[in-house]
Amino acid sequence: MPPWLRYVRNTHFGADCLATYDLIVIGNGSAGDNIARTLGRKGKRVAVIEREHLGGECLNDGCIPSKALIDLSKTAAERGMGWDEIVANIHAIQLLVRGTDPNGGMRADGIDLYRAEARFEGPTAVRVDGAVLSAHDVVIATGTAPGIPPIPGLGEARPQTNRTIFKLAARPERLAVIGGGPIGMELGQAFLRLGSHVTLFEAAPRIAPTEDAEVSLELTRIFEAQGMRVIAGARIERVERREDGAVTILANGGRYEFDDVLVAAGRVPQIPAGLLELGLQLDARGYIAISPCGKTNLEGLWAAGDVTGKFQFTHYASYQAHHIGKHIESGLCEPIPETTVPWAIFTEPEVGHAGMTEDQARGEGRDIRVARLDAAELDWFRTTRQTDGFAKVIADAETGVLLGAHFVCARGSTLVGEACLAVQHGLTARQVASTVHPYPTASELFRWACAKVV
DSSP states (O other): OOHHHHHIIIIIIOGGGEEEEEEEEEOOSHHHHHHHHHHHTTTOOEEEEOSSOTTHHHHHHSHHHHHHHHHHHTTHHHHTOOHHHHHHHHHHHHHHHHOSOTTTTTGGGTEEEEOSOOEEEETTEEEETTEEEEEEEEEEOOOEEEOOOOOTTTGGGOOBOTTTGGGOSSOOSEEEEEOOSHHHHHHHHHHHHHTOEEEEEESSSSSSTTSOHHHHHHHHHHHHHHTOEEEESOOEEEEEEOTTSOEEEEETTEEEEESEEEEOSOEEEOOOBTTTTTTOOBOTTSSBOOOTTSBOSSTTEEEOGGGGTSOOSHHHHHHHHHHHHHHHHHOOOOOOOOOOOOEEEOSSSEEEEEEOOHHHHHHTTOOEEEEEEEGGGSHHHHHTTOOOOEEEEEEETTTOBEEEEEEEETTHHHHHHHHHHHHHTTOBHHHHHTSOOOTTSTTHHHHHHHHTTO
């Protein structure tokens, strides 16, 4: 028995308060749930500790409510839906996705669920509600929280975040959105459709700064055509909330007035209490540092999902967790295989991203060929009257191997799946272009874009 565990048992709680498991998982988002259920179904004794909602950030405060709001915003006006009805519909969709079992079906998977705050007493010993749980392996899968930029007055102005925006008592007539990334763009456009006057502030020179530059420019053009005010290169000097609830933002030498402000400007890791005192190693950004196989620097302690600071997407968290679960079960520590991670932004039109952008490829000194095909050139987009946007592909100039594909068009979030497959497995543009796609469909856009670089 490790000395620290003997100390916990004998000094703090007593031996009768110590429960032992094969595995303890802190956090029930995509990563934690994947690992816990995988090993629980294989007969391992598993405990899950979750302090808030089962399902994690995506189900409760991110992907699911935001996609519900986006979908509802497209038809709310013609259906005569007010804000209260929209919020009620969002909550109903969350319940539908979550299911009716308040324990998330964990008992059937052999998992003990603790609804409590976790505090680490040792690398594999966790205090929960006055007792200590210990295990051979512990996984930290606690995710991230909304980050609040260090803008004078912003914290005191009680800004909305993705955790509060779906619970607003009323829709703001004038909404400021700080952050031109996926969350800010998606929610900003949704509120614009619902009738709010929206101003989008982005500190970078362009919105969607992680996307190909042409995608960012197209989104800016579309947002502004729809009536959104986009301020890129924003230098916000101060934010103030007045006694009447209104918000004033001083930026770029101007003064802007709003009814509310939404902050969507990055995330911060949620590190469970006690770990820093035990010497847990963090990376330069404050995320938990892990080895290539998912281990932390503390014996028996692993980390998975957004808290590791890798790709912060539910689908990547599941991928990472799948491999870490295998490592825990087998006792081996093999590097998690590198993979192409696609992502989507559910604006209208949608964005799909797989592989390198043009700037990234050129920045590596690669000799490339680039082609762009506008959606308006293909019949499916014409017949559905969704002609905004394009597909763009980047290929190696000598071999034709696809290095990246980018979509800003209707169904872009779906088209990127095929592009990811092609990039991941080293297919050439010619191989995609020579593959028959059904007519008339959106999928032809990727095929014919590839044909332009052959």
